[in-house]
Amino acid sequence: MKHIISLLMENEAGALSRVAGLFSARAYNIESLTVAPTEDPTLSRMTIVTSGSDQVIEQIIKQLNKLIDVVKVLDLNDGKFIERELMLVKVKATGAFREEMKRMCDIFRGRIIDVADGSFTIELTGSGTKLDAFIESLDKAAILETVRTGASGIGRGDRILKV
Amino acid sequence: MTNPNITGAEILIRCINEEKVKFVFGYPGGAVLHIYDEIYKQNGFKHILVRHEQAAVHAADAYSRATGDVGVALVTSGPGATNAVTGIATAYMDSIPLVIISGQVPVPAIGMDAFQEVDMVGITRPCVKHNFLVKDVKDIAATMKKAFYIAASGRPGPVVVDIPKDITAHFAEYFYPKTVEMRSYNPVLKGHSGQIKKAVKLLLEAKRPMIYTGGGLVLGDGTEELIKLARTLNYPVTNTLMGLGGYPATDKQFLGMLGMHGTYEANMAMQNCDVLIAVGARFDDRVIGNPENFLSQPRTIIHIDVDPSSISKRVKVDVPIVGHVQSVLREMNEILSSDIMANEKKQSNISSWWKQIDEWRNVKSMVYQNSSTVIKPQYVIEKLWEVTKGDAYITSDVGQHQMWAAQYYKFDKPRRWINSGGLGTMGVGLPYAMGCQFADKNAQVACVTGEGSIQMNIQELSTCAQYGLPIKVIMLNNRYLGMVRQWQEFFYENRYSESYMDSLPDFVKLAESYGHVGMKITNPADVEGALKEAFAKKDKFVFMDFITDQDENVFPMIANGKGLSEMILGNDHIAREED
Numbered sequence: 230m231k232h233i234i235s236l237l238m239e240n241e242a243g244a245l246s247r248v249a250g251l252f253s254a255r256a257y258n259i260e261s262l263t264v265a266p267t268e269d270p271t272l273s274r275m276t277i278v279t280s281g282s283d284q285v286i287e288q289i290i291k292q293l294n295k296l297i298d299v300v301k302v303l304d305l306n307d308g309k310f311i312e313r314e315l316m317l318v319k320v321k322a323t324g325a326f327r328e329e330m331k332r333m334c335d336i337f338r339g340r341i342i343d344v345a346d347g348s349f350t351i352e353l354t355g356s357g358t359k360l361d362a363f364i365e366s367l368d369k370a371a372i373l374e375t376v377r378t379g380a381s382g383i384g385r386g387d388r389i390l391k392v
Numbered sequence: 393m394t395n396p397n398i399t400g401a402e403i404l405i406r407c408i409n410e411e412k413v414k415f416v417f418g419y420p421g422g423a424v425l426h427i428y429d430e431i432y433k434q435n436g437f438k439h440i441l442v443r444h445e446q447a448a449v450h451a452a453d454a455y456s457r458a459t460g461d462v463g464v465a466l467v468t469s470g471p472g473a474t475n476a477v478t479g480i481a482t483a484y485m486d487s488i489p490l491v492i493i494s495g496q497v498p499v500p501a502i503g504m505d506a507f508q509e510v511d512m513v514g515i516t517r518p519c520v521k522h523n524f525l526v527k528d529v530k531d532i533a534a535t536m537k538k539a540f541y542i543a544a545s546g547r548p549g550p551v552v553v554d555i556p557k558d559i560t561a562h563f564a565e566y567f568y569p570k571t572v573e574m575r576s577y578n579p580v581l582k583g584h585s586g587q588i589k590k591a592v593k594l595l596l597e598a599k600r601p602m603i604y605t606g607g608g609l610v611l612g613d614g615t616e617e618l619i620k621l622a623r624t625l626n627y628p629v630t631n632t633l634m635g636l637g638g639y640p641a642t643d644k645q646f647l648g649m650l651g652m653h654g655t656y657e658a659n660m661a662m663q664n665c666d667v668l669i670a671v672g673a674r675f676d677d678r679v680i681g682n683p684e685n686f687l688s689q690p691r692t693i694i695h696i697d698v699d700p701s702s703i704s705k706r707v708k709v710d711v712p713i714v715g716h717v718q719s720v721l722r723e724m725n726e727i728l729s730s731d732i733m734a735n736e737k738k739q740s741n742i743s744s745w746w747k748q749i750d751e752w753r754n755v756k757s758m759v760y761q762n763s764s765t766v767i768k769p770q771y772v773i774e775k776l777w778e779v780t781k782g783d784a785y786i787t788s789d790v791g792q793h794q795m796w797a798a799q800y801y802k803f804d805k806p807r808r809w810i811n812s813g814g815l816g817t818m819g820v821g822l823p824y825a826m827g828c829q830f831a832d833k834n835a836q837v838a839c840v841t842g843e844g845s846i847q848m849n850i851q852e853l854s855t856c857a858q859y860g861l862p863i864k865v866i867m868l869n870n871r872y873l874g875m876v877r878q879w880q881e882f883f884y885e886n887r888y889s890e891s892y893m894d895s896l897p898d899f900v901k902l903a904e905s906y907g908h909v910g911m912k913i914t915n916p917a918d919v920e921g922a923l924k925e926a927f928a929k930k931d932k933f934v935f936m937d938f939i940t941d942q943d944e945n946v947f948p949m950i951a952n953g954k955g956l957s958e959m960i961l962g963n964d965h966i967a968r969e970e971d
């Protein structure tokens with residue numbers, strides 16, 4: 230099963246490579262990983278999307294906790310949470326495609342952020358599944374380029390990850 | 393009031409002395425010259441000059457295994473650092489607390505492919521508990537404090553501190569912190585008392601109980617409490633290869649080592665028990681074999697370990713207790729001594745379980761056919777145990793000789809059996825013996841080795857000469873990479889591919905060339921006398937070359953991927969030989 234794991238770690242050189250190294254050394258899946266400093270500049274917040282059996286996920290959480298730089302780990306799937314990802318898609322916008330793309334963008338509540346003679350660049354945020362659905366619904370021939378940030382996640386209500 | 397500024401190198405030396413380190417095992421080079429200059433001027437710790445950086449780390453590792461203190465090694469950048477890596481990985485696999493200081497090229501040269509530059513922090517990341525690159529002289533003291541703290545606390549392990557050369561020349565005020573606070577690192581010490589109560593209850597209700605302990609019990613100094621627990625309950629005990637000495641081997645409740653080359657009774661009891669308590673052991677592949685076979689038999693498992701990630705990793709556990717083994721066992725003993733159930737327990741008994749165990753014991757899985765013409769390796773170890781009165785530090789290398797040492801030397805005390813269990817590193821034996829001899833200069837120290845392994849760090853004969861270490865090398869010379877040959881005999885139809893050790897030196901002459909005593913023993917009748925003679929030379933390093941039976945195999949054995957109940961016993965083999 231897919232899990233989204235959030236963690237807070239010391240914002241120190243090499244911290245990211247410790248996490249990435251752990252996943253490769255122990256052959257854990259890693260679908261996406263995002264990291265940036267938090268409002269407290271000494272801490273980084275990381276969101277890792279991974280998958281595995283319950284036993285593997287339990288080990289991943291334990292192994293992450295074992296890293297000396299890791300302050301806190303939370304498996305967002307243990308409760309209610311919100312997942313968001315940003316995607317930029319450059320699509321063909323010539324002839325009939327021009328109207329079609331505008332319409333699709335509206336349906337998915339995206340925004341066209343760059344307009345050129347033959348193309349649009351669309352910005353879309355949402356869960357991973359929503360972004361997948363958007364790509365699915367586009368004519369393959371129309372997609373020129375895509376870039377995704379990987380998921381960020383946060384607990385709902387008073388589920389707070391903080392030191 | 394401010395302290396005068398001193399160099400990074402001097403700060404480093406003061407930090408090491410502040411930690412009351414007695415020995416630093418090291419080897420100099422360009423990047424650590426400032427540090428070596430300060431070593432020259434100080435008179436705190438003693439620096440031990442090895443002949444290869446791998447041996448420096450192994451010696452520091454053994455020093456730690458023998459004493460419980462943090463071992464310290466110092467190496468230069470580049471090749472010095474990479475030479476240390478095998479030693480670091482060896483210590484990491486066995487959870488040994490070390491601080492390894494490596495030199496690094498000056499900060500402005502980092503990343504420029506400078507002379508003798510390697511990314512030490514990158515190379516060692518997967519085989520250290522933690523590592524640091526110090527980029528400011530002001531950080532040296534705090535980093536060293538953290539390094540010692542991290543190495544020794546929680547589940548211990550090696551910590552690398554990589555220090556660029558220019559940092560050791562910069563000046564700063566010296567201040568060594570008294571304590572460490574790390575919001576990201578707070579190892580659990582005390583076990584959950586609810587879980588502990590539950591565990592005691594389960595233990596008391598057991599019909600076929602089994603106590604299984606590993607290296608964690610030795611490292612956590614839990615032996616005394618474990619003996620108390622086992623004796624109160626009168627339950628059988630087995631130790632892993634890493635855990636030998638954790639429970640006295642000559643005690644009647646001891647079933648011997650378990651696992652791939654463990655005794656029949658230990659493995660059968662492990663397989664057939666109804667309540668299993670694992671203490672500082674991790675159910676690894678050499679111990680329980682195939683986990684599916686192990687789990688085919690239902691049993692309730694209690695697991696005490698300081699590292700939560702060791703629990704339910706290979707085998708699902710029913711009652712996990714995260715905590716320091718000594719304190720958890722003490723709490724269990726307290727409950728037992730107060731609980732009326734314990735008294736009841738003394739009335740009730742598990743005599744039918746003991747009867748079953750005695751039947752398994754009668755299989756006599758640990759036998760070999762002695763000979764009057766050729767020296768049997770097992771016989772040498774038996775005699776070694778007798779001659780040293782079971783009271784020596786025994787280090788070993790990796791191979792058949794290691795298993796025979798583990799099987800036939802009966803360890804009654806913890807921290808006496810020093811070997812590379814996790815990584816299985818050939819070449820540890822001699823530097824391990826050095827570490828033990830430095831730890832306890834009057835002790836009897838013997839290195840049980842093979843002619844393959846000894847040659848992986850043979851240069852240390854020179855170090856032993858320099859420091860006058862009266863180690864006894866017990867080399868079981870079978871002219872084969874014996875363990876490899878055994879597997880080839882069993883699983884590759886006797887195709888002995890590259891497992892033959894040819895062109896061996898004359899070990900007696902080799903030893904003598906360093907000023908040591910060399911002995912070659914070829915006749916079984918001479919074994920005991922030779923050992924006595926060697927150990928009588930209290931201030932001499934003696935290299936004993938025992939020419940042993942080439943074809944001897946280690947039994948019992950569980951083949952790779954097989955289960956605990958699928959042992960190959962030596963008896964069958966002996967019977968076949970006699971036909």
Ligand SMILES: Cc1ncc(C[n+]2csc(CCOP(=O)(O)OP(=O)(O)O)c2C)c(N)n1
Nearest residue numbers: 791792793816818842843844845873874875
């Ligand atoms: C550094 C290293 N290389 C290779 C091995 C694989 N290996 C395990 S046991 C063994 C043979 C050891 O031979 P020897 O030291 O003569 O001991 P024996 O088995 O004959 O007692 C080898 C090659 C290892 N464990 N370590």
